Amino acid sequence: MSQGIPFVDLRTQYQQLESQIRERIDAVLDHGRYINGPEVDELEAKLAEFSGAEHVVACSSGTDALLIPLMAWGIQPGDAVFTTPFTFIATAEVIALLGATPVFVDIDPDTFNMDPVALEQAIQRVKTEGELKPKAVIPVDLFGLCADYTRIEPIAKAHDLQVLEDAAQALGARHGDRAAGAFGHAAATSFYPAKPLGGYGDGGAVFTNDAELKTLFKSIREHGMGHHRYENVRVGINGRLDSLQAAILLVKLAAFPAELEGRNRVAAWYGQKLKTVKTPVVPDGTYCSWAQYSVLSEQRDDLMAKLKAENIPSVIYYPRCLHLQPAFDHYGYKEGDFPVSEEASRKIFSLPMTPFLTEDQVDRVAEVLNNA
Numbered sequence: 001m002s003q004g005i006p007f008v009d010l011r012t013q014y015q016q017l018e019s020q021i022r023e024r025i026d027a028v029l030d031h032g033r034y035i036n037g038p039e040v041d042e043l044e045a046k047l048a049e050f051s052g053a054e055h056v057v058a059c060s061s062g063t064d065a066l067l068i069p070l071m072a073w074g075i076q077p078g079d080a081v082f083t084t085p086f087t088f089i090a091t092a093e094v095i096a097l098l099g100a101t102p103v104f105v106d107i108d109p110d111t112f113n114m115d116p117v118a119l120e121q122a123i124q125r126v127k128t129e130g131e132l133k134p135k136a137v138i139p140v141d142l143f144g145l146c147a148d149y150t151r152i153e154p155i156a157k158a159h160d161l162q163v164l165e166d167a168a169q170a171l172g173a174r175h176g177d178r179a180a181g182a183f184g185h186a187a188a189t190s191f192y193p194a195k196p197l198g199g200y201g202d203g204g205a206v207f208t209n210d211a212e213l214k215t216l217f218k219s220i221r222e223h224g225m226g227h228h229r230y231e232n233v234r235v236g237i238n239g240r241l242d243s244l245q246a247a248i249l250l251v252k253l254a255a256f257p258a259e260l261e262g263r264n265r266v267a268a269w270y271g272q273k274l275k276t277v278k279t280p281v282v283p284d285g286t287y288c289s290w291a292q293y294s295v296l297s298e299q300r301d302d303l304m305a306k307l308k309a310e311n312i313p314s315v316i317y318y319p320r321c322l323h324l325q326p327a328f329d330h331y332g333y334k335e336g337d338f339p340v341s342e343e344a345s346r347k348i349f350s351l352p353m354t355p356f357l358t359e360d361q362v363d364r365v366a367e368v369l370n371n372a
């Protein structure tokens with residue numbers, strides 16, 4: 001068996017950044033402000049600069065980064081929040097947590113992101129049925145590719161919907177002249193370790209250009225705090241990011257642009273070398289952060305077995321669409337409701353993607369797939 005290729009490579013990154021990471025961790029241990037330390041403010045400022053969003057509120061996970069704006073907008077039972085069924089559970093879970101109803105919208109077969117035509121149809125249907133109030137839409141920037149905001153934002157505006165960008169996988173991506181984090185009324189990202197910009201534990205951030213919303217987000221993040229910690233003016237959560245995670249992320253953020261270039265280099269190699277699977281489409285005017293490199297094949301299981309035999313890992317994101325998840329049974333969706341998403345879940349699998357893969361390693365992956 002040949003030497004393994006990592007699916008995600010946190011070890012090489014750590015080796016490259018070790019002394020800086022240890023230095024910043026030591027600084028936190030020295031000042032001892034483990035909660036709301038200066039690293040959190042510094043990270044928020046640097047993320048604002050990086051994304052082009054005016055305000056950033058760091059928080060405890062990507063899931064909380066989605067939950068906080070929905071809470072700020074008062075999303076509640078009876079509200080419809082539109083999103084896709086081809087995403088990680090957290091995107092729809094936060095809607096359900098607030099008692100609102102996730103209304104799923106099928107995806108575009110090339111980008112795996114929300115189909116704007118299907119969004120318009122879903123909004124019209126909900127309005128005609130009259131049972132739910134359309135309130136918000138959560139487009140997902142799946143695998144690191146921004147959703148089609150050029151078409152989604154005007155639809156949302158026409159129907160007076162709040163837009164929450166799920167940029168959990170997409171920090172560093174761009175669509176036209178804007179970067180992930182800067183779309184919609186608010187955006188959410190995740191610093192889960194395997195994300196393009198990942199910490200050493202859970203973490204996330206909310207982005208917005210609206211100063212009033214930022215104040216609300218900060219309050220909700222800290223138990224609905226008012227003027228001080230023990231004045232609680234609304235119901236919130238404990239959603240803070242640890243100073244230690246912020247310290248680690250500051251080092252990784254400085255290295256992130258070069259890593260994004262590395263991911264794009266690897267993606268370009270895959271695109272040139274893979275001959276027997278459908279490779280990802282990157283529309284003109286977009287820059288992908290390649291959280292995953294996902295391909296489609298009718299022979300998925302066979303190809304994944306052949307990769308495994310060569311010690312090459314591959315993973316299915318996502319094997320079951322959200323409308324078919326047992327947790328969402330009560331919404332009454334059934335198989336066939338979202339054919340594009342369902343077909344993707346049957347054919348998709350993701351290949352190793354790290355900024356540190358060599359061309360030889362990509363050649364090995366391509367050889368296994370091309371010869372299968």
Ligand SMILES: Cc1ncc(COP(=O)(O)O)c(C=O)c1O
Pocket residue numbers: 061062063064087088090091140166168169189190191192202203204
């Ligand atoms: C699309 C998407 N949304 C939300 C999340 C939730 O992020 P977290 O795991 O940091 O809570 C994730 C990642 O896990 C994700 O991939």
